[in-house]
Amino acid sequence: MTVTARSLGIDKLNVNDRLALVEEIWAGICADPSEFRMSPEQRAELDRRVADDDRSPDDVIPWDEVVGNTRTRTSR
Numbered sequence: 001m002t003v004t005a006r007s008l009g010i011d012k013l014n015v016n017d018r019l020a021l022v023e024e025i026w027a028g029i030c031a032d033p034s035e036f037r038m039s040p041e042q043r044a045e046l047d048r049r050v051a052d053d054d055r056s057p058d059d060v061i062p063w064d065e066v067v068g069n070t071r072t073r074t075s076r
Helices: 015-030 040-055 063-074
Strands: none
Touching: 015 063
């Protein structure tokens, strides 16, 4: 049987709970970076983004603000 949001009952969760679950799943995935294999193109793009952030460290939106804005937009 294929695992789906419906088979796990995730589709019954409200949006905030689903977002929290996505965050938890993503954190678990990122916990083991050895599982990620990047192509040379992906590595170059990541390096470009890091360099851009180093040049403009204040040109960011805090994660809490991103999450808050997303939750506000999805609760309409």
